[in-house]
Amino acid sequence: MTGGLEEVKDDILSCKTITHCDSIIIAGGEPLLYPHLAEVVRFIRYHKMKPVILTSGEGLTWGLAAELKKAGLAKFHFHIDSGQTRPGWIGKNETELNALRQRFADLCWNLTGVQCGYNATIYRSTLKEIPEIVSWARRNIHKVQHCSLIAYRGIPLLDGLEYRVNGKTIDPSIVPNSSTTAGEISISTEEMCDLLSKHFNDIRPCAYLNGTSAIDTNKYLIIIHVGSRHQVYGALGAKTVECVQVFYHLFKGKYCAFLRNPVAGKRLFLLSLLDEEVKKALGRFCRAVMKNPLRVFDRLYVQTVHLQQPHEIVSGEVNLCDDCPNMMMHDGKLIFSCRLDEYRLLGGLITPVMSEKTREVHTPLLERIEP
Amino acid sequence: MSIREDSLYRFPWSKTDNPGGWVEVTDDCNLHCQACYRHRLEGHRSLVEVKEEILAHRRFRNCDRIAIAGGEPLIYPEIVEVVEFIARQNMKPMVLTNGKKLSWNLAVDLKKAGLFQFYFHVDSGQNRPGWTGKNEEELNALRQHYADLCWELGGVQCGYNTTVFRSTLKYIPGIVRWARKNVHKVQHLSLIAFRALPVGDGIEFMVNGERTNVGSFHTTSSNLDAISITSDEMFEMLERHFPRLRPCAYLNGTTAPESHKFVIILSLGSRHEVFGGAGAKTVEIDQAMYHLRHGRYSASMTNPKVGKKVFLLSLVDREVRKAFSSFLKLCAKHPSRLFDDIYVQAINLQQPNEIVDGEKNLCEGCVNMMLYQGEWIHSCLLDEYRLLGGPITARIPTSPAASSS
Numbered sequence: 001m002t003g004g005l006e007e008v009k010d011d012i013l014s015c016k017t018i019t020h021c022d023s024i025i026i027a028g029g030e031p032l033l034y035p036h037l038a039e040v041v042r043f044i045r046y047h048k049m050k051p052v053i054l055t056s057g058e059g060l061t062w063g064l065a066a067e068l069k070k071a072g073l074a075k076f077h078f079h080i081d082s083g084q085t086r087p088g089w090i091g092k093n094e095t096e097l098n099a100l101r102q103r104f105a106d107l108c109w110n111l112t113g114v115q116c117g118y119n120a121t122i123y124r125s126t127l128k129e130i131p132e133i134v135s136w137a138r139r140n141i142h143k144v145q146h147c148s149l150i151a152y153r154g155i156p157l158l159d160g161l162e163y164r165v166n167g168k169t170i171d172p173s174i175v176p177n178s179s180t181t182a183g184e185i186s187i188s189t190e191e192m193c194d195l196l197s198k199h200f201n202d203i204r205p206c207a208y209l210n211g212t213s214a215i216d217t218n219k220y221l222i223i224i225h226v227g228s229r230h231q232v233y234g235a236l237g238a239k240t241v242e243c244v245q246v247f248y249h250l251f252k253g254k255y256c257a258f259l260r261n262p263v264a265g266k267r268l269f270l271l272s273l274l275d276e277e278v279k280k281a282l283g284r285f286c287r288a289v290m291k292n293p294l295r296v297f298d299r300l301y302v303q304t305v306h307l308q309q310p311h312e313i314v315s316g317e318v319n320l321c322d323d324c325p326n327m328m329m330h331d332g333k334l335i336f337s338c339r340l341d342e343y344r345l346l347g348g349l350i351t352p353v354m355s356e357k358t359r360e361v362h363t364p365l366l367e368r369i370e371p
Numbered sequence: 372m373s374i375r376e377d378s379l380y381r382f383p384w385s386k387t388d389n390p391g392g393w394v395e396v397t398d399d400c401n402l403h404c405q406a407c408y409r410h411r412l413e414g415h416r417s418l419v420e421v422k423e424e425i426l427a428h429r430r431f432r433n434c435d436r437i438a439i440a441g442g443e444p445l446i447y448p449e450i451v452e453v454v455e456f457i458a459r460q461n462m463k464p465m466v467l468t469n470g471k472k473l474s475w476n477l478a479v480d481l482k483k484a485g486l487f488q489f490y491f492h493v494d495s496g497q498n499r500p501g502w503t504g505k506n507e508e509e510l511n512a513l514r515q516h517y518a519d520l521c522w523e524l525g526g527v528q529c530g531y532n533t534t535v536f537r538s539t540l541k542y543i544p545g546i547v548r549w550a551r552k553n554v555h556k557v558q559h560l561s562l563i564a565f566r567a568l569p570v571g572d573g574i575e576f577m578v579n580g581e582r583t584n585v586g587s588f589h590t591t592s593s594n595l596d597a598i599s600i601t602s603d604e605m606f607e608m609l610e611r612h613f614p615r616l617r618p619c620a621y622l623n624g625t626t627a628p629e630s631h632k633f634v635i636i637l638s639l640g641s642r643h644e645v646f647g648g649a650g651a652k653t654v655e656i657d658q659a660m661y662h663l664r665h666g667r668y669s670a671s672m673t674n675p676k677v678g679k680k681v682f683l684l685s686l687v688d689r690e691v692r693k694a695f696s697s698f699l700k701l702c703a704k705h706p707s708r709l710f711d712d713i714y715v716q717a718i719n720l721q722q723p724n725e726i727v728d729g730e731k732n733l734c735e736g737c738v739n740m741m742l743y744q745g746e747w748i749h750s751c752l753l754d755e756y757r758l759l760g761g762p763i764t765a766r767i768p769t770s771p772a773a774s775s776s
Contacts, residue, residue, distance in 0.1 A: 018628050018629060019628070020381075164579075164580030164581075166766075167577055167580055167581065167582060169580075209385075210385065210386055210387040212386070213746070215386045215387050215431060215432075215747050216387075216431060239663075242662070242663060243663070246659040246662075246663070249655065249659075250652075250655060250656070250659070253377075315746075322385050322386050322387070323385055333626075333728070334628050351579065351580040353579050353580050353581075
């Protein structure tokens with residue numbers, strides 16, 4: 001959402017009408033700089049959706065956080081990574097930035113009733129540190145409900161690939177995030193998941209969104225941890241996510257973006273009847289209780305880790321998230337929010353055009369099918 | 372009353388978890404239909420290639436049903452083998468045909484091979500020998516012929532496609548009335564609004580970012596009104612004749628999400644009477660339970676004879692409750708009706724491939740996607756890829772679909 005308050009409110013209502021959304025992400029720019037932020041949060045809450053603020057956290061005071069909580073804020077999503085040139089944190093690596101993440105997690109914990117999530121852009125140079133970020137998040141499973149690891153993407157500047165907007169060739173170097181280094185913009189969710197699996201033997205993705213043009217890509221890969229403040233017991237499987245979505249939609253008429261209460265309780269283990277992953281988590285919980293019977297009184301929490309591979313060009317076509325949860329209104333139309341600046345800067349969507357020679361490099365899908 | 376989304380279920384189908392797949396075995400045909408968007412370029416395709424595509428549908432799209440399309444699939448020499456192959460992969464084979472070449476023996480062979488459903492394309496724009504000049508209501512006799520054939524064959528469902536032109540829109544209540552009389556024999560009726568590329572002053576088409584000429588296309592129209600029938604318009608026309616008709620589910624458009632590309636109406640009835648319909652909650656429960664049980668979504672009821680247990684859904688579905696009430700009233704008048712079999716029948720209103728605000732407005736969660744040169748495409752765009760090398764976008768001074776809605 002961008003623009004004046006009335007325009008923002010119109011966009012919220014349009015999104016609700018068109019997409020039947022469960023949550024609205026207030027993004028920017030930096031939403032905390034917006035003078036009517038509390039009113040926007042209140043408006044979203046009034047319309048029975050969950051307001052989420054995507055913020056760098058700079059400028060977030062206790063007073064402002066309390067005001068936003070009072071307005072009905074459901075979650076902060078703090079964007080923290082080493083590419084932000086953040087005053088006081090320049091030169092710190094992702095592991096060192098966990099101290100900053102801890103500060104905001106503690107703030108939300110003390111605030112109570114407002115969930116805490118993180119976004120981190122992952123570069124080739126910082127990929128090796130994602131186990132440290134996830135390890136920190138797992139230690140804080142009671143305080144941190146969400147962690148999104150977002151692979152860095154940019155427009156590839158390659159020979160034989162040109163870009164057109166409304167039929168006219170454009171100079172792609174004017175677009176921020178254009179890159180001549182293919183390796184830098186090619187981190188996939190599978191690559192991140194493989195790296196995490198090497199460090200955590202209970203990492204199991206349970207849900208995904210595919211790509212629009214390359215449907216075999218996992219644009220969004222979701223891992224849901226279940227654990228107490230002392231230990232992560234395991235993950236949830238596909239059947240649990242399916243049941244939650246199905247029943248939420250049956251009762252509320254919309255799909256669930258995230259549960260309002262991250263304290264899942266032990267009733268969650270009932271799902272072990274149909275979910276192998278939950279069964280494993282229950283096994284670990286029982287073993288922990290046998291070692292220390294006091295663990296039986298621990299609260300159980302769920303925490304989601306999202307691996308994301310955003311807007312990219314695959315085989316000469318733009319590959320977006322199929323059923324993207326981050327669509328937005330622009331000039332009365334619903335668009336992918338990651339493409340907003342193509343409309344704003346260039347007046348339309350970029351169409352990549354591959355030369356015949358470049359096309360030959362692409363492996364057709366059928367050849368990727370294993371016998 | 373217009374279609375209200377808050378009373379409809381939006382199918383949860385995506386590109387990789389979708390009940391429908393589409394495989395074209397040939398682009399050759401034995402009829403020359405007015406609205407056909409397929410061009411004769413390649414003839415019959417190799418069986419090996421067709422089988423590879425079927426496997427890709429199972430693997431990449433988690434399909435429950437494969438539509439065997441064309442061209443005319445019944446003139447494809449290995450049609451029985453294709454049906455058998457799909458059934459062996461634990462999917463439901465469906466043949467989209469004009470029916471012209473269908474003999475009793477071929478129908479029996481296809482049934483033995485595991486055919487799930489015939490979908491007969493019958494309409495007045497087909498220049499069909501023996502039926503030229505007949506209107507849509509007169510063509511119900513031909514529809515009856517195929518419905519009776521499937522009924523006698525047993526175990527193979529019967530569906531119809533009809534392209535609806537501006538000139539034939541007034542006849543759709545007559546087609547629906549005929550289908551409702553045959554609720555025990557006919558499981559599907561798709562009324563598909565005619566679409567074509569709009570041509571005229573100021574309209575420019577682009578492919579891969581370059582201007583292109585669409586002169587090679589069969590289906591172009593300078594009459595924007597002729598290509599602007601919407602699902603909503605068809606529903607309003609039907610509602611005037613069947614006031615209790617209620618849509619229950621839909622698919623929206625890709626670029627115009629407020630458009631209803633695919634609207635489903637479910638009727639419940641016996642061979643004597645249609646009692647009413649099913650609502651959104653019934654479809655939602657059916658889709659959710661099928662997916663939980665089978666790991667994929669369903670595009671067709673496995674058994675259209677749903678029985679009286681369907682009325683249990685009246686606990687959660689107001690539309691089913693109304694149908695149940697009609698059933699009970701009928702039974703009070705004629706107690707023997709209590710022993711009637713109860714069937715479900717789907718009427719699909721479709722508003723295909725169209726251009727809105729210069730972009731193609733396709734069905735989001737399309738059930739008819741296909742493979743073309745290793746990439747997944749909407750089957751209605753196939754000839755844009757084959758003839759022009761990619762999907763068309765356009766610059767139109769006033770978008771026909773937008774202005775009509």
